[in-house]
Amino acid sequence: MTNRETRKREGMPLNSFSRIRTFITLLVMAALLFALVGPVQAAQAGTAVEAVADKYQGDRVVLAGTSAAPDVIVKVFGPTDAVYYARSVPVAGGRYTTEFTLAADAELGRYTVIAGYGSDVARTTFLVLKRGASDEEHEVEDALNSLVIGFSNGDTWESVTSSLFLLSVGKHDTQVSWVSSQPDVIVIGAPQGTQITGQVERQDDERSVIVTATVSKGGKKASRPFLLIVKSKTANKVSVTDNVRTVNVVGETGGYTKPLGITRIVMSDGTKIDKTIVDVSSADMIVDRGQETGEKFSRLLMDHLPGDVPDELAVEVQAGSVSTLANYGMTFQLESETAVLTIANDVLKEMRKQAIDLYFRIVPVRSAPQREALAARIVGEPVVRQAQGGAQAEVVGTPQKIETNYTSYRTKLLIPFNGSVPPGASASYLNALRIFIEHHDGEKELVSGTIVNRNGAPYGIEIELSKFSTFALVRLGSSGGNGGSNNGGNSDGGNSDNGNGNGGPGSQEGTQDRHTAYVKGYLDGTFKPENKITRAEMASLLVRVHEAGQNSAIAFPDVPGKYWAYENVMDVQRMGLMKGYPNGTFKPENKITRAEMAVIVKQWLKLNDAATTNAKDTKGHWAEQTIARVMKSGVMTGYPDGSFKPDQPLTRAEAVTILNRLLKRGPLHGVTEPSWPDVPKKHWAFGEIEEASKNHVFKPRAEGGETKAE
Numbered sequence: 247m248t249n250r251e252t253r254k255r256e257g258m259p260l261n262s263f264s265r266i267r268t269f270i271t272l273l274v275m276a277a278l279l280f281a282l283v284g285p286v287q288a289a290q291a292g293t294a295v296e297a298v299a300d301k302y303q304g305d306r307v308v309l310a311g312t313s314a315a316p317d318v319i320v321k322v323f324g325p326t327d328a329v330y331y332a333r334s335v336p337v338a339g340g341r342y343t344t345e346f347t348l349a350a351d352a353e354l355g356r357y358t359v360i361a362g363y364g365s366d367v368a369r370t371t372f373l374v375l376k377r378g379a380s381d382e383e384h385e386v387e388d389a390l391n392s393l394v395i396g397f398s399n400g401d402t403w404e405s406v407t408s409s410l411f412l413l414s415v416g417k418h419d420t421q422v423s424w425v426s427s428q429p430d431v432i433v434i435g436a437p438q439g440t441q442i443t444g445q446v447e448r449q450d451d452e453r454s455v456i457v458t459a460t461v462s463k464g465g466k467k468a469s470r471p472f473l474l475i476v477k478s479k480t481a482n483k484v485s486v487t488d489n490v491r492t493v494n495v496v497g498e499t500g501g502y503t504k505p506l507g508i509t510r511i512v513m514s515d516g517t518k519i520d521k522t523i524v525d526v527s528s529a530d531m532i533v534d535r536g537q538e539t540g541e542k543f544s545r546l547l548m549d550h551l552p553g554d555v556p557d558e559l560a561v562e563v564q565a566g567s568v569s570t571l572a573n574y575g576m577t578f579q580l581e582s583e584t585a586v587l588t589i590a591n592d593v594l595k596e597m598r599k600q601a602i603d604l605y606f607r608i609v610p611v612r613s614a615p616q617r618e619a620l621a622a623r624i625v626g627e628p629v630v631r632q633a634q635g636g637a638q639a640e641v642v643g644t645p646q647k648i649e650t651n652y653t654s655y656r657t658k659l660l661i662p663f664n665g666s667v668p669p670g671a672s673a674s675y676l677n678a679l680r681i682f683i684e685h686h687d688g689e690k691e692l693v694s695g696t697i698v699n700r701n702g703a704p705y706g707i708e709i710e711l712s713k714f715s716t717f718a719l720v721r722l723g724s725s726g727g728n729g730g731s732n733n734g735g736n737s738d739g740g741n742s743d744n745g746n747g748n749g750g751p752g753s754q755e756g757t758q759d760r761h762t763a764y765v766k767g768y769l770d771g772t773f774k775p776e777n778k779i780t781r782a783e784m785a786s787l788l789v790r791v792h793e794a795g796q797n798s799a800i801a802f803p804d805v806p807g808k809y810w811a812y813e814n815v816m817d818v819q820r821m822g823l824m825k826g827y828p829n830g831t832f833k834p835e836n837k838i839t840r841a842e843m844a845v846i847v848k849q850w851l852k853l854n855d856a857a858t859t860n861a862k863d864t865k866g867h868w869a870e871q872t873i874a875r876v877m878k879s880g881v882m883t884g885y886p887d888g889s890f891k892p893d894q895p896l897t898r899a900e901a902v903t904i905l906n907r908l909l910k911r912g913p914l915h916g917v918t919e920p921s922w923p924d925v926p927k928k929h930w931a932f933g934e935i936e937e938a939s940k941n942h943v944f945k946p947r948a949e950g951g952e953t954k955a956e
Contacts, residue, residue: 292314292362292366292368293311293312293313293314293315293318293361293362293363293366293367293368294311294312294313294368295309295310295311295320295359295360295361295368295369295370296309296310296311296370297370297372298359298370298371298372299372300372300373300374300375300388301348301372301373301374301375302348302374302375302376302384303348303349303350303351303352303354303374303375303376304347304348304349304350304352305347305348306345306346306347306348307322307331307345307346307347307348307372308343308344308345309322309343309344309345309359309361310341310342310343310344311341311342311361311368312340312341312342313337313340313341313342313361313362313366314337314340315337315362315363315366316336316337317334317335317336317337317342318334318335318337318342318361318362318363319332319333319334319335319360319361319362319363320332320333320334320335320342320344320359320360320361321359321360321361322346322357322358322359322360323357323358323360323573324352324353324355324357325353325354325355325356325357325374325595325598325599326353327573327574327575330352330357331346335361342361348374352374353374354374354375354376354599355373355374355598355599356371356372356373356374356569356573356598356599357371357372357373357374358370358371358569358570358573359371359372365534367534369526369530369570371526371566371569371570373388373391375387375388382463382464382465382466383466385417385418385420385463385466386418386420386461386462386463386466386467386468387468388417388418389416389417389418389420389422389461389463390416390459390461390468390469390470391565391602392416392417393413393416393422393459393461393470395410395411395412395444395457395472395474396410396411396412397410397411398410398411399483400483400486401483402521403472403473403474403475403560403562403605403651404475404511404519404521404558404560404605404607405475405477405483405511405513405519406446406474406475406476406477407446407448407476407477407481407482407483408446409443409444409445409446410432410443410444410446410457410474411441411442411443411444412424412434412441412442412443412444412459413440413441413442414437414439414440414441414442415440416461418463419463420461420462420463421461421462421463422459422460422461422462423459423460423462424442424444424457424458424459424460425457425458425460426444426455426456426457427455427456427457427458428453428455430447430449431446431447431448431449431453431455431476432444432445432446432447432455432457432474432476433445433446433447434457444457446476448476448477448478448479449476449478449479450478450479451478452475452476452477452478452481453475453476454473454474454475454476454649454686455473455474455475455476456471456472456473456474456651457471457472457474458470458471458472459471459472470602471651471652471653472651473605473607473649473650473651475607475649477513478515480514480515481513481514481515481517482513482514483511483512483513483514484512484513484514485510485511485512486509486510486511486512487509487510487512488507488509489507489508489509490508490509490510491507491508491551492505492506492507492508493505493506493508493522493546493547493548493549494506494546494547495524495528495532495544495545495546495547496545496547497535497536497539497541497543497544497545498541498542498543498545499539499541501535501538501539501540501541502532502535502536502538502539502541503535504528504531504532504535506522506523506524506528506546507522508520508521508522509521509522510556516557517557517558518554518555518556518557518558519556519557519558519559519560520548520550520556520558520559520560521559521560521561521562522546522548522560522561522562523561523562523563523564524546524561524562524563524564524567525564525566525567526564526566526567526570528567529564529566529567529570529571530570532544532570532571532576533570533571533574533576536574536576537574542575542576542577542591543576543577543579544571544576544577544578544579545579545581546561546578546579546580546581547581548561548580548581548582548608549582549583550583555612557609557610557612558607558608558609559582559606559607559608559609560605560606560607561580561605561606561607562603562604562605562606563578563603563604563605563606564603565602565603568594568597568598568602568603568604569598571591571594572591572594572595572597572598573598575591576591576594577589577590577591577594578594580606582608583610583662583664584608584610584643584644584646584661584662584664585608585646585648585659585660585661585662585717586658586659586660586661586662586706587606587648587657587658587659588657588658588660589655589657589658590656590658590807592801592806592807592812593655593656593657593807593808595807596655596806596807596808597652597655602651602652603651604650604651604652605650605651606648606649606650607647607648607649607650608646608647608648609646609647609648609649610644610645610646611644611645611646611647612644617641617644617645620641620645620718621640621641621645621718624641624645624682624718624720625638625639625640625641625720627682627690629682629690629691629692630682630692630720633680633692633722634722634723638723639720639721639722639723640720640721641682641718641719641720641721642666642667642679642719642720642721643661643663643664643666643718643719644664644666645716645717645718645719646716646717646718647715647716647717648714648715648716648717649714650714653712653713654712654713654808655712655808656710656711656712656807656808656812656813657710657711657712657714658708658709658710659708659709659710659711659717660698660705660706660707660708661681661706661707661708661717661719662705662706663704663705663706663707663719666719667679667704669703671704675721676697676704677762678721678722678723679695679697679707679719679720679721679722680692680693680694680695680719680720680721680722681693681694681695681707681709681717681718681719681720682717682718682719682720683711683715683716683717684715684716685713685715686715692720693709695707695708695709696708696709707719710813759943759944759945759955760941760942760943760944761911761912761937761940761941761942761944761952762941763938763939763940763941764787764790764791764905764938765787765898765902765935765938765939766939767921767922767939771922771923772922772923772924773898773921773922773924773925773935773939774898774924775897775898775899775922775924775925775929775931775935776897776898776899777897777898778837778838778895778896778897778898779837779838779895779896779897779898779901780834780835780836780837780838781824781832781833781834781835781836781837781838781842782805782809782810782811782814782815782834782835783811783838784824784838784843784846784896784901785811785814785815785817785818785824785834786811786814787901787905788814788818788821788823788824788846789814789817789818789821791905791908791909792821792823792850793821797819797820797821797822798819798820799816799817799819799820800819800826801816802815802826802830802831802832802834803830803831804831804832804833804834805832805834809834811834815832815834822849823846823849823850824846837895837896838895838896839892839893839894839895839896840882840890840891840892840893840894840895840896840900841867841868841869841872841873841892841893842869842896843882843896843900843901843904844869844872844873844876844882844892845869845872847876847879847881847882847904847908848872848875848876850908851879851881851908853872853875853876853878853879854875855875855878856871857871857874857875857877857878858874859871859873859874860874860877860884860888861873861877861884861888861889861890861892862888862889863889863890863891863892864890864892867892869892873890873892877890880907881904881907881908882904899925899929899930899931899934899935900931902931902934902935902937902938903931903934905938906934906937906938911937911952912933912934912936912937912938912951912952913932913933913934913936913937913951913952914933914934914936914937914940914942914944914951914952914953914954915933915947915951915952915953915954916953916954917932917933917936917940917954920932920936921935921936921939921940922935922939933951937952940954942954942955943955
């Protein structure tokens, strides 16, 4: 019997078999086709680039990945954002690959790889480490950057409750040692093989501990600090919930939004911690959107839901994210209800070199009893009592603790008023505001800041700092006070000031019969009137007493971002009062000359009228006409012998005399006790120096100057 007859007998139509055979054939062909085109279809999800291991100078770098496009553009940017390598690379079978060799003297730091077209791009980064006769230095650096702390029981850096696990041997067979800033809280044990146990001894209250790792090999070593928050004995984790809500990273003007998930940690004492992480993929998206809108600010808005206010905020910015933001000119801002922290792009670039994660912790004191107890202690602190004189000081707003894992990097802190300052507050009210700072090392400061307005109304007060602690907004009494201290300073900038110079208003303090001091002495209690002033110190003085301008500012190669007066140099440019030299430098440590001071006076007073030169030694000088105008104004005068001495460095006594004239204040008469042992009453600038050194109530004198009111 034939197959055809068999199919007839079993009742199967002849064309059904053909259909089945055709269907099977199609299935086989589809499977083969899927096997052939699978990689291309997978790549349609978007261009990808594979991770690149850290490299040494002179190494070969291979870049590979997948894409659905026929070819991709691959670019590599160096640490200073310059294009180091760029190629159009063909895609075959859904994959692409290209390679190049790093120069033997290639710049050290983090390099960024971008592959793709248009918005379909992928990124990765890698470090270029130093290549030398010995690899020890870059091996130590690589080991330090890859170092992590192991936690138990689901702990993380902001909520430590149990033992830590630390390496005693790192990458490249480096040796790792650890030191605890509070050895009674975190006890570093002896190495057991390649591991060390950090025994956590919880206390009755919460403790912030810095654990510092030192990596060494041969004669090379480097250190890295870690911030750990050890919870109290009675506080244990009740729950950890991921993605309970989202917060947004937005552009400076709201041109883009990137949501980030919030992890809610609840402790047994009821403390609620909201934590978010700015990972590398999020930073990539932020940069992409920022490039589309042209915005250079990445603002992380750590808000909260109504009726669900967290007790603590914890933010982690991964090292790769820091690098990405730095490479593309972004400034990072962390904004909460009680604090706004701003890290400028030039500072991010400095941080990028260390390739460390950044951690921020903000803890507002919201409990009324705790706030009242803290306020009572603050107003009783000697630094506050001295500033308020015989009047009463008060703490306004919400005190807070702000902690990070970094120091020595400039960060702006703005404390929003949030209704603690009355609407339409007077200038005298605002001028009486100070920020009390209690550092972990026991140092206490009362710092003047800059009032920041938003929408035409006072929004908050801002300072710049390089280490974090406890902060409280203090209002000094209306009848007392010496104006608070300068930001860590004892002079007008430079090595004797160690601050940013924002010492508060330099002219009038809200009323027409009160003047605020704008200069300070040295640590030994002297003023040193004949000391010469540097250009950086003059920039700091000018920033204290002159309103900020809106001009553009440029960076100078000899004023790096970590330089103590960097922000003042930038601000004095915006004011239009100082600028750099033709070779592009600022020369911050150069002594400022009388001719350069004349230029500042001309810019301040906008002196443009022609004038005749009266000094015998300015003919043909580059500042001849400027000096003539300034001498005509009376703000600067020559010497008894008819000279001006344009190239002579300016003294501190001369500087305050000139600034007082620009501010239309002083000299101050009626001072019975000199402020400085090296400026006696017989000194030619005694009244001018007292005017600049004292907070005082005064009465105008008919014959000129002013008299100190008792």
